[in-house]
Amino acid sequence: MEKKPFVTKEKLEEIAAKYPTPFHLYDEKGIRENARRMNKAFSWNKGFREYFAVKATPNPVLMKLLKEEGCGVDCSSYTELMLSDACGFHGHDIMFSSNDTPPEDFRLAKQLGVIINLDDLTHVDFLNEVAGIPETICCRYNPGGVFKTANGIMDNPGDAKYGMTYDQMEEAYRKLMKLGAKRFGIHAFLASNTQTDEYYPELARILFQLAVRLRDETGADIRFVNLSGGVGIPYTPEGEPVDILKVGEGVRKAFEEVLVPAGMENVAIFTELGRFMLGPYGCLVTRAVHEKHTYKDYIGVDACAANLMRPAMYGAYHHITVMGKENAPCDHKYDVTGGLCENNDKFAIDRMLPKIDIGDLLVLHDTGAHGFSMGYNYNGKLRSAEILLKEDGSFELIRRAETPADYFATLDFLHLFG
Numbered sequence: 001m002e003k004k005p006f007v008t009k010e011k012l013e014e015i016a017a018k019y020p021t022p023f024h025l026y027d028e029k030g031i032r033e034n035a036r037r038m039n040k041a042f043s044w045n046k047g048f049r050e051y052f053a054v055k056a057t058p059n060p061v062l063m064k065l066l067k068e069e070g071c072g073v074d075c076s077s078y079t080e081l082m083l084s085d086a087c088g089f090h091g092h093d094i095m096f097s098s099n100d101t102p103p104e105d106f107r108l109a110k111q112l113g114v115i116i117n118l119d120d121l122t123h124v125d126f127l128n129e130v131a132g133i134p135e136t137i138c139c140r141y142n143p144g145g146v147f148k149t150a151n152g153i154m155d156n157p158g159d160a161k162y163g164m165t166y167d168q169m170e171e172a173y174r175k176l177m178k179l180g181a182k183r184f185g186i187h188a189f190l191a192s193n194t195q196t197d198e199y200y201p202e203l204a205r206i207l208f209q210l211a212v213r214l215r216d217e218t219g220a221d222i223r224f225v226n227l228s229g230g231v232g233i234p235y236t237p238e239g240e241p242v243d244i245l246k247v248g249e250g251v252r253k254a255f256e257e258v259l260v261p262a263g264m265e266n267v268a269i270f271t272e273l274g275r276f277m278l279g280p281y282g283c284l285v286t287r288a289v290h291e292k293h294t295y296k297d298y299i300g301v302d303a304c305a306a307n308l309m310r311p312a313m314y315g316a317y318h319h320i321t322v323m324g325k326e327n328a329p330c331d332h333k334y335d336v337t338g339g340l341c342e343n344n345d346k347f348a349i350d351r352m353l354p355k356i357d358i359g360d361l362l363v364l365h366d367t368g369a370h371g372f373s374m375g376y377n378y379n380g381k382l383r384s385a386e387i388l389l390k391e392d393g394s395f396e397l398i399r400r401a402e403t404p405a406d407y408f409a410t411l412d413f414l415h416l417f418g
């Protein structure tokens with residue numbers, strides 16, 4: 001499938017005239033339509049809720065937009081809890097799926113009355129000591145081994161640091177009941193950025209069977225199953241998007257085959273998607289500022305890995321559109337680079353693109369999740385602005401770009417900078 005930006009060149013030039021590149025741009029229309037499809041896919045389940053994974057895109061305007069579409073949020077740190085609370089998410093609107101959790105994070109989670117998801121058996125006593133056990137609580141499961149579907153191996157949970165073994169789940173539930181917990185949930189995240197309609201249904205079947213077994217063995221009152229994140233998006237033009245309506249139907253089938261016969265038809269399905277909710281509805285907009293011809297041909301842009309880490313970190317592919325040259329032949333082979341003093345600061349390597357001229361606007365696709373949020377300040381690079389393209393075609397600054405004063409703010413006590 002051809003990848004087309006959700007914004008025109010004219011609109012981008014208009015935005016860039018007001019807010020200089022680089023910036024991350026988000027598409028309100030795409031976000032809302034996708035969230036509605038997601039909710040429709042699971043509307044058969046009475047208690048269904050998507051808890052958007054805040055770490056993917058921690059911007060309050062986008063979080064509130066998802067809130068309007070009925071979503072809750074999934075947090076894993078103190079500041080994500082603060083941000084979510086400030087955005088109007090309260091109590092069970094928030095899942096707290098953390099790991100290696102500091103005591104103050106558990107204390108805030110307990111104080112806010114959110115649903116705490118325990119990553120380990122030892123966290124039962126730890127939480128009890130630092131904050132107390134809430135009446136509703138969740139435990140994270142890790143089945144070990146490799147996670148396979150009919151189409152092959154998806155991921156390797158046995159190597160992942162998350163979650164508890166079956167025996168630990170059982171012991172955690174028993175302990176939690178003794179300490180006053182009354183309502184339980186099960187959570188697992190077994191594979192990341194999956195590209196098939198089978199991931200959620202297969203995972204759901206495992207967790208539904210686990211729910212029945214845990215209820216039978218411990219007598220726990222299991223109220224929800226959280227399928228967590230991991231539904232992927234196609235980053236390449238060849239990739240096919242997941243059909244979320246089919247995914248919802250697949251989960252329904254497992255639900256009807258496993259939970260309904262066990263008398264557990266009131267169990268709610270939760271999800272914690274990040275990438276699927278926002279990934280395709282954001283892009284990084286940058287301008288070509290230099291070209292260089294040595295042993296290879298380089299285009300230097302005004303963004304760098306500090307604005308989008310995935311290519312440098314994972315070798316991840318992000319499609320690039322040179323605005324205004326959509327129909328030009330891709331007859332130039334470029335490395336598209338940022339300015340970090342690190343040779344892995346390349347958004348593309350040996351990419352066939354149209355001839356790029358200085359000043360051209362480049363759109364890096366699918367940066368709406370795990371894009372801006374993975375940014376950092378290496379080499380003293382400053383974080384960019386975030387801008388929302390609204391449904392009516394207007395645009396709004398939803399995070400200003402950092403200034404040197406922001407970068408130096410943590411050194412203020414030295415009184416070096418006036």
Ligand SMILES: *Cc1c(COP(=O)(O)O)cnc(C)c1O
Nearest residue numbers: 053097228229230272273274275
């Ligand atoms: C990162 C994360 C998610 C979201 O993952 P995506 O791949 O963006 O869907 C959900 N839940 C937990 C606990 C996570 O750590």
